[in-house]
Amino acid sequence: MSVRGIRGAITVETNERQQILDASVQLMNAIVEVNGIAPEDIACVYITVTQDIDAAFPAKSIRELEGWEYVPLMCSVEIPVKGSLEKCIRFMVLVNTDLKQADMRHVYLGGAEALRPDLSRAR
Template sequence: MTEPLRLRALRGATTAEENSSASIAAAVQELLAALIESNGLEGPRVVSVTFSVTADLDACFPAAVARRWAGWNEVALLDCQQMTVAGDLPRCIRLLAHVWMEPQRQPHHPYLREAMRLRPDRSGHN
């Protein structure tokens, strides 16, 4: 008998090269691809994703980028501004995703690009 899926919270972060729609979109797409690939996710298993961005990113909404993903029309998406803290990583995009996963699967929290500095223990696809 198969165990029921378990609701998990996944974290991740990346940085945009500049404050432009194209740069933000590229960073969000890369982060979502890493999240999905490393956790074996499908659209229906993603319940919600909250994106937060540092105040220096205002060219586009990360949720608008995620909304274009196939199978994500039922995913609750939200954008917010990250709290401003002196010395914080610039042009940073963070996410918190709630997903259904197999209980035996180890969750992976992708920290990409310059955001690897935030969590060196979880950089890349770990």
């Protein structure tokens, strides 16, 4: 068994608490679904947000999902790069699996599809 990384990202329209929480759950559910994983398969999740998102911690909504109370989650702020995508939440999900890295399915939703159109189309 190996630890593999799964990337994901989603954008929100506004810096509002409920939008941030809902988008975080939507992204996590999509990653879990397309990869056929369960919370107990996940070693940890790193979550970053762009500097224009500060109304809520994305991890809060995930911690409240059934079965997620023991999954380590950490939020931080993305480095500010001029011209980068705004209002974006990014995940790096580290999963214990027997699959190869090439078999991991990354998920980009909303405006975040522009980050990796090659992987967004693969879904």
